[in-house]
Amino acid sequence: MAEDAFTEHRPLLFTIAYEMLGSAADAEDVLQESYLRWSAVDPATVEHPRAYLVRLVTRQGLNHMRAVRARREEYVGPWLPEPIRTVPEVSEDAILAESVSMAMLLVLETLNPTERAVFVLHDVFGYTHGEIAASIGKAEATVRQIAHRARRHVHARRRRFEPDSDATRQIVQRFLLAASTGRIQDLMDLLAPDVVQISDGGGKVVAARRPITGRDEVARFVLGVIRTTGSTTRVEPATYNGMPAARFLTGDALDWLVAFEIHDGRITGLYGMRNPDKLRRADAVRPLDRGGL
The missing domain is CATH 3.10.450.50 (Nuclear Transport Factor 2; Chain: A,)
Known part of the structure; x- marks a missing residue:
């Protein structure tokens, strides 16, 4: 069933959407929009549901990022990501813990939407340039260039991080x-x-x-x-x-x-x-x- 596949992969889909947007509320909106689109698809036609859902959430996340940029620019005072309560076990995955840290999410805010999506999918979730190209509708060579540019930008600005312990x-x-x-x-x-x-x-x-x-x-x-x-x-x-x-x-x-x-x-x-x-x-x-x- 479509609902079963979506529920199974929901933690992964939420994590991707949250890291793309820095807002739990916006991430939930993206998941809701993605679920409505997924529910209209015949599951029998989808060979790899998780890959399909990741592409769906990525595309919806990109659309949402472009829509909220103006809202962020008009924000009163400093903007911080919406905090999410996590279990201590998250700290056991150093890459995951750093990727959702406040400092890293603030650095990701300085990327444009496409750079952010590419960096998150490649450097945090380990998707290949080819898989990302299929998700965002760009050539693999272009994605490779975007990934290099985004990684250089992030590494120049990232702060030292120690997870919760x-x-x-x-x-x-x-x-x-x-x-x-x-x-x-x-x-x-x-x-x-x-x-x-x-x-x-x-x-x-x-x-x-x-x-x-x-x-x-x-x-x-x-x-x-x-x-x-x-x-x-x-x-x-x-x-x-x-x-x-x-x-x-x-x-x-x-x-x-x-x-x-x-x-x-x-x-x-x-x-x-x-x-x-x-x-x-x-x-x-x-x-x-x-x-x-």
């Missing part, structure tokens, strides 16, 4: 303890000198309108946020985008979500999500898959 979660716990007790020196000891903090409020809630850089500035910003959240805020550890994270809740409402980027025992990036539209689906655990690679 017991060690990184302990650093986050120490950081949160220092922040809650106002120990600024302890905070600064856990931050890399070139640490960057990015907040996404989407113009809907209060959030920093520019990235904050440097150990001193980030430490003071964090203490300021902790002071304004009040004693009623509850903090929960979690894993998002293959990274250690913290959820800040008032009652049952999720007010803040912060994902931590860590390298060599220091926090190099903090990605704070406050946009309520992007927090709406933040409780759902998303199964991710690279197709058995």
Whole structure:
């Protein structure tokens, strides 16, 4: 049955769509559009359902990427990918964990839609240039050139990445303890000198309108946020985008979500999500898959 094939490959299809779009909501829209097209196809005419579905999702993802670019350009304040809750086991696949990390998704935003699709399909999911050419309707030689250009662009901008682990979660716990007790020196000891903090409020809630850089500035910003959240805020550890994270809740409402980027025992990036539209689906655990690679 068509539904059975789609359900079987859904984690893979969602992962591809999410990495192409950086938005769980947009990825779900792409999957819905793809399913409607798939349901109109006679399964008996499809020799390899997974390959067919990947091509379908890729084409729908490309169409969607081109449609949302103008919306991203008009975004108020810094834009961050919509965070997705992941199981700790995602970190066991280093390529998958890095590919859904906040830093990598921000780098992918700097590619044009075709470059992004080619990079994701080739470097993350391992599809050949010929398979990608069939998916996006371009010559194999052209896809090879696009892949080379996209890879060079990404490698020049990618940040050092360490996936979620017991060690990184302990650093986050120490950081949160220092922040809650106002120990600024302890905070600064856990931050890399070139640490960057990015907040996404989407113009809907209060959030920093520019990235904050440097150990001193980030430490003071964090203490300021902790002071304004009040004693009623509850903090929960979690894993998002293959990274250690913290959820800040008032009652049952999720007010803040912060994902931590860590390298060599220091926090190099903090990605704070406050946009309520992007927090709406933040409780759902998303199964991710690279197709058995």
